[in-house]
Amino acid sequence: MDGDWFDPEAVAAERLDADQEMGELEAAGRHAARRLTRARVLFEAGRLMEAAQTCPHGWRQGLPGEKSRCLDCGSLLGWSGKVLAPCEMPTARSWGAR
Ligand SMILES: [Zn+2]
Numbered sequence: 221m222d223g224d225w226f227d228p229e230a231v232a233a234e235r236l237d238a239d240q241e242m243g244e245l246e247a248a249g250r251h252a253a254r255r256l257t258r259a260r261v262l263f264e265a266g267r268l269m270e271a272a273q274t275c276p277h278g279w280r281q282g283l284p285g286e287k288s289r290c291l292d293c294g295s296l297l298g299w300s301g302k303v304l305a306p307c308e309m310p311t312a313r314s315w316g317a318r
Pocket of ligand 1: 276277294295
């Protein structure tokens with residue numbers, strides 16, 4: 221779910237990372253952490269939709285097949301991951317209250 225927010229250089233860098241002898245899980249973890257950090261920066265800049273589309277939505281709360289809430293960015297998501305309402309409750313797990 222990168223939407224129209226896309227960074228070719230970051231993608232190239234991640235391919236290089238993937239070629240190294242890192243475990244795939246570790247690489248995925250670093251990828252998610254990087255996206256989460258970026259999403260938070262976008263959120264703090266007031267770019268809510270971009271933040272919501274950048275967040276990996278690693279922790280979601282909701283019933284299977286229904287809408288869910290990302291516990292990181294607070295966005296309301298469709299079950300497929302589509303952003304229905306960006307960053308409505310940004311008090312979430314990782315971002316915290318400032
Ligand atoms: Zn999220």
